[in-house]
Amino acid sequence: DVQMTQSPSSLSASVGDRVTITCRASQGLNSWLAWYQQKPDKAPKPLIYNTATLESGVPSRFSGSGSGTDFTLTISSLQPDDFAVYYCQQYNIFPPTFGGGTRVEI
Amino acid sequence: EVQLLESGGGLVQTGGSLRLSCTTSGFIFNKFAMSWVRQAPGKGLEWVSGISGSGDGTYYADSVKGRFSISRDNSKNTLYLQMNNVRADDTAAYYCVKDWMEICLYYFDSWGQGTQVTVSS
Numbered sequence: 001d002v003q004m005t006q007s008p009s010s011l012s013a014s015v016g017d018r019v020t021i022t023c024r025a026s027q028g029l030n031s032w033l034a035w036y037q038q039k040p041d042k043a044p045k046p047l048i049y050n051t052a053t054l055e056s057g058v059p060s061r062f063s064g065s066g067s068g069t070d071f072t073l074t075i076s077s078l079q080p081d082d083f084a085v086y087y088c089q090q091y092n093i094f095p096p097t098f099g100g101g102t103r104v105e106i
Numbered sequence: 107e108v109q110l111l112e113s114g115g116g117l118v119q120t121g122g123s124l125r126l127s128c129t130t131s132g133f134i135f136n137k138f139a140m141s142w143v144r145q146a147p148g149k150g151l152e153w154v155s156g157i158s159g160s161g162d163g164t165y166y167a168d169s170v171k172g173r174f175s176i177s178r179d180n181s182k183n184t185l186y187l188q189m190n191n192v193r194a195d196d197t198a199a200y201y202c203v204k205d206w207m208e209i210c211l212y213y214f215d216s217w218g219q220g221t222q223v224t225v226s227s
Contacts, residue, residue: 044151046217049213096153098151
């Protein structure tokens with residue numbers, strides 16, 4: 001299975017900060033990578049797919065980039081609603097696999 | 107608006123069986139593959155099983171192969187997960203998720219609220 005390694009596992013930030021989360025895959029993914037946001041006791045919410053395409057309704061402060069094995073989720077200016085856990089997921093190679101998550105907290 | 111509503115979770119003994127259901131609305135059900143994704147308490151996400159829009163293709167994680175069975179009733183817009191011979195490590199919230207394509211490509215663009223399965227000895 002493709003191993004997805006996220007870093008950091010957690011981070012502390014303030015409103016207005018620029019936040020970057022990294023996801024590294026054990027094999028090349030082309031562009032088949034997604035990001036999800038999960039808040040406590042809620043289902044994950046899709047944010048980005050195909051590495052850089054924002055889901056409808058997702059604020060433009062979120063962006064994704066990368067290629068091959070290294071990918072990044074960036075929040076340009078952290079807002080109070082953004083404190084959550086973020087997961088990357090690859091869907092290039094069966095079975096689909098998720099990263100371990102990055103907790104973004106104050 | 108896409109809606110996915112899981113049901114059927116609960117407490118089950120080790121070795122027992124449970125059937126999860128996911129009723130859907132807001133999209134043409136048979137045009138999209140569906141999957142189940144689970145999350146153990148305090149842990150990350152794990153894909154469990156997927157099924158194509160027609161139901162002809164079914165796919166499983168190694169951890170559940172031979173014990174779980176995924177199916178769908180396109181006339182009822184409903185997805186199922188039959189869980190047999192459950193183990194303690196099957197304890198998790200189970201999410202019904204919609205694929206973005208008719209075949210299983212495994213980008214999940216809609217999620218249900220989840221149903222909790224607890225396996226006890």
